[in-house]
Each structure stands twice: as structure tokens, then as C-alpha cells.
Amino acid sequence: GAGVSQTPSNKVTEKGKYVELRCDPISGHTALYWYRQSLGQGPEFLIYFQGTGAADDSGLPNDRFFAVRPEGSVSTLKIQRTERGDSAVYLCASSLTPTARFATQYFGPGTRLTVL
Amino acid sequence: AQTVTQSQPEMSVQEAETVTLSCTYDTSENNYYLFWYKQPPSRQMILVIRQEAYKQQNATENRFSVNFQKAAKSFSLKISDSQLGDTAMYFCAFMKHAWGGSEKLVFGKGTKLTVNP
Numbered sequence: 631g632a633g634v635s636q637t638p639s640n641k642v643t644e645k646g647k648y649v650e651l652r653c654d655p656i657s658g659h660t661a662l663y664w665y666r667q668s669l670g671q672g673p674e675f676l677i678y679f680q681g682t683g684a685a686d687d688s689g690l691p692n693d694r695f696f697a698v699r700p701e702g703s704v705s706t707l708k709i710q711r712t713e714r715g716d717s718a719v720y721l722c723a724s725s726l727t728p729t730a731r732f733a734t735q736y737f738g739p740g741t742r743l744t745v746l
Numbered sequence: 747a748q749t750v751t752q753s754q755p756e757m758s759v760q761e762a763e764t765v766t767l768s769c770t771y772d773t774s775e776n777n778y779y780l781f782w783y784k785q786p787p788s789r790q791m792i793l794v795i796r797q798e799a800y801k802q803q804n805a806t807e808n809r810f811s812v813n814f815q816k817a818a819k820s821f822s823l824k825i826s827d828s829q830l831g832d833t834a835m836y837f838c839a840f841m842k843h844a845w846g847g848s849e850k851l852v853f854g855k856g857t858k859l860t861v862n863p
Binding site for chain 1 (some may be wrong): 750781783788789790791792793796837839849850851852853854855856
């Protein structure tokens with residue numbers, strides 16, 4: 631079946647602009663995660679959805695970052711007033727259920743965001 | 747908070763040889779999972795192998811195996827018969843078990859592995 635998809639693959643924007651990054655999880659996966667990977671670093675957790683609700687947003691760096699998942703499938707990560715420090719690869723992952731037995735997360739190819 | 751440390755920023759190995767990547771972690775949790783992910787230049791994170799902390803037996807997946815030492819909080823990855831396609835960044839990751847809650851992954855900084863012909 632299809633894996634996790636993310637669009638766009640690359641996004642270049644100017645400082646101060648608003649951007650939206652989209653994630654399509656694997657069909658039937660109820661849990662969805664966003665991570666941010668800066669150059670030369672491992673991914674860092676941003677936010678987790680179980681169904682439509684954001685169950686854990688403790689990784690969002692500030693209130694310029696927001697994410698939604700209105701129908702429990704596709705998710706959009708929204709960044710307002712972008713700053714150069716927001717430049718990174720944004721990864722999305724999904725898992726079948728957050729319970730122990732199916733803890734494996736499957737990742738999308740990421741969106742590379744560049745803020746000029 | 748959990749931390750994951752990968753002390754080898756870069757490693758190289760000759761094709762067909764064996765290489766071991768190191769990972770240590772720090773946690774006060776008793777129930778958790780450990781993972782090795784591979785990230786080639788395409789950026790796609792691919793699961794290589796996973797280990798449940800409650801299992802004493804080390805996980806294996808074809809040419810990939812782990813040495814899980816729970817008391818020492820060590821989780822190394824051994825790649826046997828290395829292939830050119832194994833060239834990638836390798837990330838060690840920790841996930842605590844949270845009943846019905848967020849099971850976010852905590853990643854190390856990665857090890858860049860190069861397999862030479």
C-alpha cells in the first residue's frame with residue numbers, strides 16, 4: 631500500500647511569510663506525528679495527533695507553529711511569520727495505533743523548508 | 747527526560763565486512779522500545795530494527811542485529827556483509843511505553859555510515 635506522503639517536497643519562502651506543510655498518513659493509521667530535523671541533527675518531536683485531536687503538542691517551539699488534523703487523516707503544519715531559524719526538514723510519521731503492540735512509526739520523505 | 751547518544755559521527759566499512767554502530771541512552775523508564783532507523787540521501791527514514799525492552803533476546807533482521815544491554819543502557823547495531831546500499835545516516839531512537847498516550851521518538855544525532863567498494 632501507499633506510504634506516508636508529504637507535500638511539497640521543498641518549500642522556499644521569505645522571512646515573515648506564512649507556510650503550510652501537508653502530510654497524508656498511511657490509510658487506517660490513527661496516530662500521526664510531526665518532527666523537525668535541523669541540519670546535522672536527529673529529528674525532534676513537535677506534535678502528536680490521536681485521531682483529530684492534538685494529544686501532545688509539547689514539542690512546538692512557540693505559538694507561531696500550529697497543526698491541525700480536522701478529519702483524522704490528513705494533517706497540516708502551519709508556520710506563521712517564518713524566521714530563518716525555521717529552516718529544516720519537517721518529517722511526518724504515522725502509526726497504526728499508539729498502543730504498545732504497534733508502536734512502529736512509518737515516516738514520509740519530509741518537506742525541506744528554506745526561509746530566506 | 748530521555749536522551750540518546752551516538753558517539754560516532756562517521757564510520758566507514760569495506761563492502762562485505764561487518765560494522766557496529768554504538769548507541770547509549772538514559773532513562774528512568776522500565777518499559778520502552780528502541781529502534782534503529784536508516785536515512786539515505788532521499789531523506790526517507792526507514793525502520794531497520796526494533797527491540798522491546800522487556801525481551802532479553804536480541805532482535806535480528808537478516809544482516810542486521812542488535813546487542814541490547816539493558817543494565818548498561820546500550821543498544822548497538824551490527825551490520826554484517828555490508829552492502830553499498832547500506833550507505834546512509836543511521837539514527838538510534840528511544841520510545842517510552844505510554845498506555846494510550848503519546849509515544850514520541852527521541853533520536854540521537856546519527857552516525858553517517860559509508861560502505862566502500
